[in-house]
Amino acid sequence: MILELHRISTTFLRGTANAVKALDQLSLAVAPGEFVTIIGSNGAGKSTLIKSIAGLAPPDEGRDITPLPVYARAAAIGRIAQDPAESTCAVMTIEENLAMAARRGQARGLRLAVDDRARERFRAALAPIGLGLEARLAARVGTLSGGQRQALALLMATISGSRLLLLDEHAASLDPKTAEIVMALTARLVEERGLTTLMVTHNMQDALRWGNRLVMLHAGRVLFDARGAEKAALTVPGLVERFHQVAEDKLAFHR
């Protein structure tokens, strides 16, 4: 297993009347190379799950076996949020953003960050995306479109030693055509680098189309977990039916 979560709980506004249990004794084990798509209604705990793994929202119950701060976890974890402004730095250039990502998990010293060799490497990595970014290495990231920024963020999350990729609705704010490009790039990079991936999405079709395992969250728990052939056989209506069925069973059980 590359990632094991054992009965973790996270409560926001703990101890107040508005306390929200975002994760409720959630357990999840992910094997190396798995590409898990995560779906669930609003408030199901999808984003909290991603943040718990990244270290941004430490669980308040459950054993945290890696008590490392966020920056230290990032040595092995690439993460992209929905907002392009969060995963890339607008006032720095494309090559500077990539150079920072390339040093993930390594010491940062007084070596010039961008040299000709690095530029060559960045161009080679940017060219296959097909957005023309390889010709704009010295352009500020703030001048790029949302889709271009998310594509760049994907490269930044995968260009160096990360083994786990966390995607939190990274294509949700893009128009359908750009989202398609970003999703195709995601699948290609995950495949090429053999990355273990957790992808939160609102889009059921995306959840079915991509990845080799599907997890449905509800009220902070895993409601449904399908892999391999079982996942391949799933359809959107089937998924919806499954959701109602399991939710009702659980309700009946709790009664």
Next chain:
Amino acid sequence: MSQVQALVLNMFEQGFLFAFLGLGVLITFRFFRFPDLTAEGSYPLGGAVAAALLVAGTNPFLATLGAIFAGAAAGLATALIHTKLRINNIIAGIIVMTALYTINLRVMGKANTPLLNTPTVFGDVAGWFSLSENVMTTIPIAAAMLAIGGLLLVWFFHTDLGLAVRATGQNETMALSLGVDVDRTKMVGLALSNGFIALSGALVAQNHGFADIGMGIGILVTGAAAVLIGEAIFGDRTIAVWVFAAIVGVLLYRLLVALALRLGLEPIDLRLVTALLLLLALAIPRFRRRILR
């Protein structure tokens, strides 16, 4: 010497010495996006440490180096309070600034240390060329030092560590998720900033012939005004342009202040002039955008 000539010479002499302050403020004010009040203490700290060491007979270069390290330590203290105790960065700066007032008095042992018969870096360097210390020798010496300092700063902000420091100020979430230890980069940035500011204080003290406990009052606004004037002229571009703009901003600021004094304003009016300059520097870019549209 004509009045204009004197005015221009004074602008370059004082401007080049204050430019180190501009570079220091640029780091916190522009890259870290907060006004670091440590400057109000680290600027006179630089003057006090250099003066105390010079009076004790230390070599001027070592005395100036000591001032830089003292300033860096002050910046480090602010960064530690901010990062380890999770105290707001402006408050952390105010705490260190307040503490430094006493420390500066203790370092000098009095409120004002005259440097009348002690050697200075300007006198020493001029001596290498068999010249004496005056405005015509101080200007090229200060310019050379500033060129070295400015180039070092531009180079630093293009290294791996420099990029991480910039990213910490511009987008902390991203820096964290790329594995940057932001506590460490904040320490580096604040130490660097206050090292430059203390260097400015040490050079000004040697040039003016004294270090005074009150020399830092309002210094952050001076630095911020200079940075903003430079930015109003050159706009927001590359690191090298930012550094150059900060230096030009300081020179213009000094020129405008000198002009205001020539026009009959008294020294007590200077703060009002500074406030107006700051306001103008902030307003100009907005008007420019409106005109372009």
